[in-house]
Amino acid sequence: MIEIEAVGPDPQRLPGAFGCFPSGVVAVAAMDGGEPAGIAxxxxxxxxxTPALVSVCVQRGSRTWPRLRAAARVGLSVLAEGQGEVALRLSYREGDRFAGVEREATPDGSVFVHGAAAFLDYRIHEEIPAGDHLLVLLEIIGLSSTSDEPPLVFHGSRFRALATATIAAA
Structure with missing residues (x-):
């Protein structure tokens, strides 16, 4: 029998439970005063x-999000397998997050990370308060993708690679 424990006033266990679900990792970046601003x-x-929408969740206390929110256009790069170091750099609280990260900016100010599996050019559609985060809906203006480049996967507090599995017919 599965035993469910109440979360109660101790949410310290939530990140471990959330970490059981694998997710991709994206770089969200734009130009801000001539310098790139971004976050993983x-x-x-x-x-x-229809309409073309994706979402991200942003911590309310983020110092980077206000800079990205102010941009007319923002780039979202779906990081590829092997770009774990890029994801770590973009999660730094201090220092130059883009040091050593190959990237390019569009004339509209979106910033994309070279070597990513997909690129989405977007503008903010809506922000919805959600506890200690904001649920941000992003309207896609343009995109480029390839299914040949496997994505970076985050699971159990580690970066991982996808494996191809063969499933036999019953």
């Missing part, structure tokens, strides 16, 4: 085809 996120998901 593992809370990216598709939302709608």
């Amino acid at each position: 996120m593992a809370s990216f998901t598709s939302v709608s085809v």
Whole structure:
């Protein structure tokens, strides 16, 4: 029998439970005063085809999010397998997050990380308060993707690679 424990006032166990679900990792970046601003996120998901919407969750205390929110356009790079170091750099609280990260900016100010599996150019559609985070809906303006490049996967507080499995017919 499965035993369920109440979360109660001690949410310290939540990250471990959330970590049981693998997710991709994205870099969200834009130009801000001539310098790139960006952050790594593992809370990216598709939302709608019509209109073209995806979402991310941002901590309310983020110092980077206000800089990205102010940008007219923002780039989202779905990081590829082997880009764990890029994800770590973009999660730094201090220092140059883009040191050594190959990237390019569009004329509209979106910033994309070279070597990523997919690129989405977007503008913010809506922010929805959600506890200690903001659920941010992003409207996709343009995109580029390839299914040949495997994504970076975050699971159990570690970066992992996908494996191809063969499932036999019953």
